[in-house]
Amino acid sequence: MLDAFSNKLKDIVKSIRKLSIVDIEKVNELLDELTSALIEADVNIDLAIAMVNKVRENALNEKLPPAVSRLDYVIKIIHDELINLLGKKNYPFEPDQNKLNILMFVGVQGSGKTTTIAKSALYWKRRGLNPGIIGADTFRPGAYIQLKQLVESHDIEVFGEEKTKQDSEKIAQKGIKYFKEKTKVNLIFIDTSGRHKEEKGLLKEMERIAKKINSDEIILVIDATMGQNAFSQANAFNATTKIGSIIVSKMDGTARGGGALSAVAATGSKIRYIGTGEKTDDFERFDPERFVERLLGRGDISGILEKVTNAGMFDQSEDIIEAFKKGKINLRIWRSQMESFSKMGSLGKLLSMFPGMGSKLPAGFDQTSKESLKKIIAITNSMTAEELDDLHPSKKLKQSRRERVAKGSGTTTQDVQGLLKNYEMAVNAMKRLRKDRGKGKGMLGGLGGLDGGNFPGME
Ligand SMILES: Nc1nc2c(ncn2[C@@H]2O[C@H](COP(=O)(O)OP(=O)(O)OP(=O)(O)O)[C@@H](O)[C@H]2O)c(=O)[nH]1
Ligand SMILES: [Mg+2]
Known part of the structure; x- marks a missing residue:
């Protein structure tokens, strides 16, 4: 995932560590390389420049904690600012075990809704919840079968109909009733159709359905290959729904993932998970801190981070x-x-x-x-x-x-x-x-x- 970007970041960190003294000119050159790496990962140019300028200012001018070298501090600030760029906060979702939780998934055609639902259901099943899925995508032929195939080996029930052109709202309502009355399901996922190419229309319709079925959260699935274009989608989503969060799918298949994540983060949206492959296991909680540590190479930078943190306690x-x-x-x-x-x-x-x-x-x-x-x-x-x-x-x-x-x-x-x-x-x-x-x-x-x-x- 983001291998090229990660390799560039690791090289930059290595080059900074190799300098034996603070050669401002050289550090600045490396920071220019950082800007290029961000832009290549499709981070918006203004965001990339602003981020690197912050690194420049803070890392080179701020007073150092005791026993921390300026060069280590530069690396620490790069780490911190990358986290800021990707949203800083980690937003875990906590379903309530004692009630019925309803999550509705929306997103444009092919964004990865159906796959992501299967992944999420499995993720929560492994964490002790009892998931059930409603196939309310009545537009795409085979959507119901696709869902069943994805989760059948995991013993997760799918409610829906094979026929298309049904009323999706009615299916959602029927499904909820069914899971409530006939099963022990306490976490319902609703799959919807992505037939609207134009996101505003789609979001409005989905918001209306979500209100009717009283869902706890609407989750927008955004395809990472959109890169920084994800910004407008996330913005439109934020404007439409208050109880919404975002999952960025297909992080594995693109060099533009950094752009998608930073663009979504820039809208203030909550990114909860990322999809990292086609299989149901390819799914993880999005934690900017862990994500950045992985990008920079955990082994290489954890020592530096510990040093700076400890020094702050003097x-x-x-x-x-x-x-x-x-x-x-x-x-x-x-x-x-x-x-x-x-x-x-x-x-x-x-x-x-x-x-x-x-x-x-x-x-x-x-x-x-x-x-x-x-x-x-x-x-x-x-x-x-x-x-x-x-x-x-x-x-x-x-x-x-x-x-x-x-x-x-x-x-x-x-x-x-x-x-x-x-x-x-x-x-x-x-x-x-x-x-x-x-x-x-x-x-x-x-x-x-x-x-x-x-x-x-x-x-
Ligand atoms: N590599 C990769 N492929 C993914 C990921 N998530 C979904 N896909 C693939 O993307 C394609 C579309 O995924 P779907 O889950 O069908 O997307 P959808 O949003 O439900 O599509 P519609 O129902 O047609 O709107 C499928 O081929 C998936 O296997 C991911 O994280 N990584
Ligand atoms: Mg689908």
Whole structure:
């Protein structure tokens, strides 16, 4: 699906990662390539340009989260803006197990309604619902048989008539009555005809039928090969029906799928699912985030995303950054960092963001469990402001004072010793980091070269 587009995106990401410094000219060239790739995928030119301009502005000018390189940040922003382009939100549909849910499918001729109904019915059957289908397309010869063939092996009942030219409204009503009274079906799909080439007329008629049969949602099926032309269809649909959502079919068979998705998203419509092939299994929930990760190559970018997200959880107040810069980390600052680390899961996770650092961690140093954080807070709360501000608390706190602090915090003297030891280890590790960087080697050598990782201590 969108293989050519995806390959181009992956190449662009790879090229950005290969740059060793932020070469603005080169990044801009790559962003121009991104614009071309979007336009080739049939994304509307204005949308494509606006999206890439946003990347340019945000990625190159915004203040960086700590320990994140400018180049990684460029990739992260490309990822975010692609998600925005495709609609940002994921709209899951939740049928109510305890009532009868009625979904009516509409769409122009050949858009994929009948196939998509079979796919949806199977999708929900696998999720514990009891689907039934009404073939109310009385225009297309063989529509009823087509439905039956698609779902017969899945034990899903189809209500309808083989004869064409029947009153589709009546069939829909009869079908609902039948499923209600005679079966345990709790999710009804209604297939309709796509005889109107002109979408407005079709939509109006469908809206009228939907009201009569009191459907819960009207679903428009749009063929992805329409590319950005899907915009007008989605717009017309939005104007006609309030309780509507969209499924984009045939994403597998076209290079224009990106155009169709972005065009539909631009109308503010809810894209719920996409069709990815002719078989009943070729169907998936449309989740812009997952979709974009797949396009960019999940393995390649998940590390970068994690890095940026984790970095955002740092305590970044000015005085703390200042203290790190000067290498003056007292107990108070150490404690606040431990709190940030615990939010991130572990200190090891943070330090793994620096190449070469993770493996140097002493055993037991890579975890700030909730328990140990509780102790850290209790012990430091029992200390005086002077002790917390001291840069050498181990020297300052004599044995008798350690015992008092232990007592006051409901911990043991060993706990207090342990805390002081951990604190010292962290401070020493930080000093080593600064020293290595000063020599231009080790883990910060590389990061320091990128104009911007503003990790405290990296000036
Ligand atoms: N490759 C591919 N083909 C699809 C997909 N969805 C539907 N098709 C094919 O598109 C053609 C039309 O699909 P239908 O489901 O019959 O479309 P329809 O909207 O019901 O058509 P009418 O009833 O004539 O209006 C069929 O050959 C399907 O197999 C898809 O996701 N991928
Ligand atoms: Mg059909």
